[in-house]
Amino acid sequence: MAPENLTLLTDLYQLTMAQAYFREQQMGEATFSLFIRSYPPNRGYFVSAGLTDVIEYLEDFAFDAKALDYLAAQKLFSDDFLHYLADLRFTGQVWAIPEGRIFFQDEPVLELTAPIIQAQIAETFIINQIHLQSLIASKAARCVHAAGGRAVVDFALRRTHGTDAGMKVARTSYLTGFHGTSNVLAGLRYGIPIVGTMAHSFVSSFENEIDAFRAYVASFTNNAILLIDTYDTLIGARNAVQVAKEMAARGQKLIGVRIDSGDLAAQALAVRKIFDEAALAEVKIIGSGGLDEFDLATMSESNTPYDSYGVGTKMGTSADAPWTDISYKLVEYRARPMLKLSPGKISCPGKKQVFRHRDGQGYLQRDLIGLRDEEMGGERLLKEVMRNGKIMGPHPSLVECRAIFTDEFASLPQNVKAIRSPRRYEVNLTAKLKNLRDETVEKIGRS
Amino acid sequence: MAPENLTLLTDLYQLTMAQAYFREQQMGEATFSLFIRSYPPNRGYFVSAGLTDVIEYLEDFAFDAKALDYLAAQKLFSDDFLHYLADLRFTGQVWAIPEGRIFFQDEPVLELTAPIIQAQIAETFIINQIHLQSLIASKAARCVHAAGGRAVVDFALRRTHGTDAGMKVARTSYLTGFHGTSNVLAGLRYGIPIVGTMAHSFVSSFENEIDAFRAYVASFTNNAILLIDTYDTLIGARNAVQVAKEMAARGQKLIGVRIDSGDLAAQALAVRKIFDEAALAEVKIIGSGGLDEFDLATMSESNTPYDSYGVGTKMGTSADAPWTDISYKLVEYRARPMLKLSPGKISCPGKKQVFRHRDGQGYLQRDLIGLRDEEMGGERLLKEVMRNGKIMGPHPSLVECRAIFTDEFASLPQNVKAIRSPRRYEVNLTAKLKNLRDETVEKIGRS
Numbered sequence: 001m002a003p004e005n006l007t008l009l010t011d012l013y014q015l016t017m018a019q020a021y022f023r024e025q026q027m028g029e030a031t032f033s034l035f036i037r038s039y040p041p042n043r044g045y046f047v048s049a050g051l052t053d054v055i056e057y058l059e060d061f062a063f064d065a066k067a068l069d070y071l072a073a074q075k076l077f078s079d080d081f082l083h084y085l086a087d088l089r090f091t092g093q094v095w096a097i098p099e100g101r102i103f104f105q106d107e108p109v110l111e112l113t114a115p116i117i118q119a120q121i122a123e124t125f126i127i128n129q130i131h132l133q134s135l136i137a138s139k140a141a142r143c144v145h146a147a148g149g150r151a152v153v154d155f156a157l158r159r160t161h162g163t164d165a166g167m168k169v170a171r172t173s174y175l176t177g178f179h180g181t182s183n184v185l186a187g188l189r190y191g192i193p194i195v196g197t198m199a200h201s202f203v204s205s206f207e208n209e210i211d212a213f214r215a216y217v218a219s220f221t222n223n224a225i226l227l228i229d230t231y232d233t234l235i236g237a238r239n240a241v242q243v244a245k246e247m248a249a250r251g252q253k254l255i256g257v258r259i260d261s262g263d264l265a266a267q268a269l270a271v272r273k274i275f276d277e278a279a280l281a282e283v284k285i286i287g288s289g290g291l292d293e294f295d296l297a298t299m300s301e302s303n304t305p306y307d308s309y310g311v312g313t314k315m316g317t318s319a320d321a322p323w324t325d326i327s328y329k330l331v332e333y334r335a336r337p338m339l340k341l342s343p344g345k346i347s348c349p350g351k352k353q354v355f356r357h358r359d360g361q362g363y364l365q366r367d368l369i370g371l372r373d374e375e376m377g378g379e380r381l382l383k384e385v386m387r388n389g390k391i392m393g394p395h396p397s398l399v400e401c402r403a404i405f406t407d408e409f410a411s412l413p414q415n416v417k418a419i420r421s422p423r424r425y426e427v428n429l430t431a432k433l434k435n436l437r438d439e440t441v442e443k444i445g446r447s
Numbered sequence: 448m449a450p451e452n453l454t455l456l457t458d459l460y461q462l463t464m465a466q467a468y469f470r471e472q473q474m475g476e477a478t479f480s481l482f483i484r485s486y487p488p489n490r491g492y493f494v495s496a497g498l499t500d501v502i503e504y505l506e507d508f509a510f511d512a513k514a515l516d517y518l519a520a521q522k523l524f525s526d527d528f529l530h531y532l533a534d535l536r537f538t539g540q541v542w543a544i545p546e547g548r549i550f551f552q553d554e555p556v557l558e559l560t561a562p563i564i565q566a567q568i569a570e571t572f573i574i575n576q577i578h579l580q581s582l583i584a585s586k587a588a589r590c591v592h593a594a595g596g597r598a599v600v601d602f603a604l605r606r607t608h609g610t611d612a613g614m615k616v617a618r619t620s621y622l623t624g625f626h627g628t629s630n631v632l633a634g635l636r637y638g639i640p641i642v643g644t645m646a647h648s649f650v651s652s653f654e655n656e657i658d659a660f661r662a663y664v665a666s667f668t669n670n671a672i673l674l675i676d677t678y679d680t681l682i683g684a685r686n687a688v689q690v691a692k693e694m695a696a697r698g699q700k701l702i703g704v705r706i707d708s709g710d711l712a713a714q715a716l717a718v719r720k721i722f723d724e725a726a727l728a729e730v731k732i733i734g735s736g737g738l739d740e741f742d743l744a745t746m747s748e749s750n751t752p753y754d755s756y757g758v759g760t761k762m763g764t765s766a767d768a769p770w771t772d773i774s775y776k777l778v779e780y781r782a783r784p785m786l787k788l789s790p791g792k793i794s795c796p797g798k799k800q801v802f803r804h805r806d807g808q809g810y811l812q813r814d815l816i817g818l819r820d821e822e823m824g825g826e827r828l829l830k831e832v833m834r835n836g837k838i839m840g841p842h843p844s845l846v847e848c849r850a851i852f853t854d855e856f857a858s859l860p861q862n863v864k865a866i867r868s869p870r871r872y873e874v875n876l877t878a879k880l881k882n883l884r885d886e887t888v889e890k891i892g893r894s
Contacts, residue, residue: 009610011602011629012643020649020666030652070635076670116652127605128613155458158574159770162611163456166575182458188517196459201777202467204785205477205563219467220523230787231891313770322769323606323760330648338651340677444678 006057008067010124015071018117019081028334029092030116031351032123033108034130035329040321044422045412047141047405048097048109049172050133052398054126055391061090061122090118094386095372097354098396100175100404101381102412104427107354107369109134111382116333123328131326132165133172139293139318140173141409143311146293146419148300151308153195154181155288156316169316175402177409179308190398197258197286203230210239217243221252225286228257233267237274244280256284256307264289265304272305286310292319297419337440348433349440354381355430363411370430453504455514457571462518465564466528475781476539477563478798479570480555481577482776487768491869492859494588494852495544495556496619497580499845501573502838508537508569537565541833542819544801545843547622547852548828549859551874554801554816556581558829563780570775578773579612580619586740586765587620588856590758593740593866595747598755600642601628602735603763616763622849624856626755637845644705644733650677657686664690668699672733675704680714684721691727703731703754711736712751719752733757739766744866784887795880796887801828802877810858817877 021027036046063071063085071077071085092114097103110130112119143152154173160166170186180193187194198216206212209231217224226243228236237257244254257275259267264287275283287299288310296309313319329347330338337349348369355368355378368376385392396404415423429437468474483493510518510532518524518532539561544550557577559566590599601620607613617633627640634641645663653659656678664671673690675683684704691701704722706714711734722730734746735757743756760766776794777785784796795816802815802825817823832839843851862870876884 006610006632008632008635009604009613010631011604012631012634012641013629013645014643015631016643016667017645017649017663020645020663021652023666024662026652026662028652030648032648067635071631074641076667078666116648120646120648124605125610128607128610131606132609157456157458158571159578159773160575161608161764161769162579162615163453163572163575164609164611166456168609182460184457184459184462184518185453185455187459187521188455188514194459194521196461196463198460198464198467199567200787201477201479201563201567202464204777204787205468205473205475205780215471215473216464216467219470219525220463223523317608317769319769322608322764322766326606330651333652340647340651 005060005062005064005067006125007061007063007121008070010121014121014123016076017120019077021117022081022084023078027115027117029113030119030330031111031113031332032119032328033331033347033352034110034126035106035108035327037106037325037327039105040324042420042422043138043321044416044418044425045102045104045138046109046134047137047176048101048103048134049099049137049175050129050168051096051099051110051385052395053129053133054110055094055386055395057125057129058090058094058122058386059389059391061118063088088118089389090114090122091389092118092386093384093388095382095384097381098383098401098404100401100408102364102408103354103381104367104425106348106427107367108352108382111331111351113351127326127328131324133168135318135321135324136169136316137172137176139315139321140178141176141405142293142419143296143315144177145409145417146296146300147309150300150306151179152177152296153308153310154178154183154316155310155312157183159313160316165316171398173315175398176405177402182310197225198227200227200230200260203227209236210242213239213243214246217247217252217254221247223255225256225258226254227260228271229259229261229267233259233262234270234274237271240283241274241278241280244283245278254280254283256286258286258288258310260289264295265299265302268304268306284308288312290314293419337436339437339440339444348429348437350433350436352382352433355379356381358411363413364416364425366426366428368428368430370433371436374430374432376430452507452509452511452514453572454508454510454568455517457568461568461570463523464567466524468564469528469531470525474562474564476560477566477777478558478560478779479566479775480778480794480799481557481573482553482555482774484553484772484774486552487771489867489869490585490768491863491865491872492549492551492585493581494584494623495548495550495581496546496584496622497577497615498543498546498557498832499842500576500580501557502541502833502842504572504576505537505541505569505833506836506838508565510535535565536836537561537569538836539565539833540831540835542829543832544828545830545848545851547848547855549811549855550801550828551814551872553874554814555799555829558778558798560798574773574775578771580615582765582768582771583616583763584619584623586762586768587625588623588852589740589866590743590762591624592856592864593743593747594756597747597753598626599624599743600755600757601625601630601763602757602759604630606760607763612763618845620762622845623852624849629757644672645674647674647677650674656683657689660686660690661693664694664699664701668694670702672703672705673701674707675718676706676708676714680706680709681717681721684718687730688721688725688727691730692725701727701730703733705733705735705757707736712746712749715751715753731755735759737761740866784883786884786887786891795876795884797880797883799829799880802826803828805858810860811863811872813873813875815875815877817880818883821877821879823877
């Protein structure tokens with residue numbers, strides 16, 4: 001499964017601008033800063049995700065012959081520019097907030113410094129991946145939090161926006177603490193535990209529900225989860241009790257049952273009672289079917305007896321907030337600070353750093369956005385991950401990023417991670433950055 | 448750019464169910480029906496899209512060695528089942544509503560008949576692609592309609608959910624009448640016209656806005672569109688007038704300008720006036736920046752002088768409705784009609800057909816969902832596209848599907864395609880299908 005060459009997966013204007021830069025020989029070093037301008041409703045934080053794909057893309061950055069032939073056929077580009085593109089590689093530097101770390105509105109999650117043509121052509125892919133993966137990681141983190149310690153697994157693949165999203169949803173939900181995914185290819189590519197039960201079609205393809213259950217446990221003697229809501233959930237639960245007893249007589253064990261429709265909270269109570277009365281307290285109940293973090297929070301608050309959840313569509317599409325206002329802005333060009341003045345979109349100039357301060361108990365207290373060479377105390381969040389076009393040092397694995405997230409999330413104040421109406425975490429600009437911004441605004445005003 | 452093998456891109460339960468079927472030798476022929484159960488807000492129709500990817504996937508369906516090794520390592524599957532998987536190919540039949548045709552709630556957009564194991568393993572990919580592509584095609588069709596004849600182009604790539612979505616958004620927006628895409632790789636893969644202007648970063652990397660404009664038109668002497676809102680849109684427009692005059696003196700022509708922020712309607716009026724007063728009536732104005740079909744409809748109603756629009760994020764994520772309640776249900780097994788009884792989710796049994804009836808002027812009037820072998824008059828929408836695992840006849844190209852859409856959409860009544868609160872198009876079940884459903888419900892109730 002070789003990844004395809006994605007260098008051509010860019011917006012045409014990146015290439016037309018590149019030709020104009022090339023023709024003018026205006027090829028100085030530029031720094032672009034990637035940040036999210038505002039929180040979607042009910043969001044109080046974001047989770048950094050997607051960096052691994054970005055740095056691998058940058059290291060592989062090169063137009064292949066097919067791409068160059070296609071560009072030549074457009075009759076837009078000069079021969080000398082196409083020759084230039086043929087040899088173009090990424091030679092720049094990337095600073096970023098590592099995957100799994102929490103970040104906030106306006107904080108640069110990634111800053112890239114490179115000759116401006118490289119920085120522009122790479123923009124589209126960089127935004128595409130960090131946008132999707134941070135969006136889903138943030139949504140998935142909310143689900144894990146709302147589940148209050150119960151396991152959550154990813155069932156989203158069928159309704160994610162395409163195949164790449166299906167893979168990245170599995171990856172980023174695992175990053176934020178999901179226990180596994182139904183996506184088998186994601187299991188192979190990322191080493192994520194894969195999980196699965198059965199579908200309604202399986203049950204209905206047999207004459208009777210209990211025949212379906214028996215056929216399934218014949219193949220999965222110690223890891224079966226039976227779907228009990230195809231016809232009537234309570235009858236399904238009693239059929240599962242019968243099968244669990246038959247298994248016990250053979251020295252086997254039924255792991256659990258899944259409920260996928262109807263009033264999930266009410267059914268969990270009734271089904272738990274059926275199993276407990278049958279002395280099957282160890283049989284777990286898994287809930288699924290249109291769940292999101294709001295549903296999970298409600299069930300956690302009322303101690304609904306689910307042991308774990310499968311969440312799909314609403315997590316995998318970040319249904320209540322399917323996009324964020326993420327932006328990749330030129331902040332420095334040829335060592336000159338830059339910003340955008342468009343109404344409502346004023347950005348911060350210069351190469352930056354985020355300084356994270358904690359309180360006496362280790363909880364996140366406030367962040368300062370400053371210039372990269374400032375000394376403001378606290379932890380410096382952006383790390384140098386690429387230099388001269390090469391990935392620096394060993395890049396953390398997905399499991400390591402997952403541990404980073406778990407640690408960081410534990411130190412995020414409860415009211416900032418609230419599912420509804422979270423408190424706004426304090427983020428300020430340093431005096432130096434504010435001065436630079438004011439000076440730059442003034443300079444542009446004068447020019 | 449060889450497509451990767453996606454056979455393993457499935458939910459684990461498809462494979463665990465498959466092993467149970469295999470062990471029981473319950474491998475009869477099953478028919479599954481794919482349909483959308485309800486309209487998202489403000490939606491009155493859907494556009495069929497994604498079928499090409501589905502049939503190509505089915506024709507290539509095969510587990511490769513890497514996939515089989517991975518499955519073996521899970522310790523879930525028996526050796527004889529893994530051997531069976533190694534030889535498994537898709538041998539079934541697919542009926543579907545062709546891409547570009549309009550379809551409605553509850554209508555089967557695709558029906559697949561195959562040995563049940565094949566039909567289950569393929570489910571995940573089939574839903575994934577038809578869901579995404581029909582979702583985006585429906586959203587994009589609304590944008591084209593709302594633009595009232597003005598050209599619309601796809602700028603979504605940076606915020607689509609990953610790379611596959613970026614490609615499919617370009618494809619399906621073109622299918623529904625978009626004029627082009629900014630996505631260069633989609634241009635290469637699908638033969639879609641590619642379009643592009645310039646970014647704010649280009650303008651701000653020069654000392655002065657007019658220097659940036661001059662540099663750009665030096666490279667693009669007859670196809671330049673200048674972005675005029677980096678600092679002040681009206682000053683930007685006057686700079687563009689100056690450059691347009693310089694170009695005219697050299698025998699060149701400025702194509703247009705783009706406005707990407709602020710009050711888009713007000714600015715279009717002011718900018719149009721500046722160009723008209725400069726005797727540059729032929730310079731076009733392109734609007735972009737957070738647009739969706741609701742904005743386009745408002746600007747069309749007030750005749751705001753935009754000549755074309757770039758639409759991005761909200762179209763490319765179907766932001767107001769990022770998913771639909773699409774479902775792939777077992778409707779027949781071993782020639783026995785099947786349905787699902789879960790509360791609120793009763794489906795229709797049997798192999799089906801949709802019969803489309805038109806009024807005297809050729810407008811779509813009503814559809815009937817019936818059994819596939821019924822004779823109900825009207826046009827039969829589902830066509831056989833695969834038989835014995837092979838794609839039948841020449842499959843229409845994207846350009847042909849686009850023409851099919853344009854024709855069909857022209858015959859959809861205005862109030863059904865309204866942007867806000869569309870009329871519900873009439874779809875009924877035939878008496879035969881109703882009877883079969885009632886009989887099947889009764890049979891299951893008795894069993």
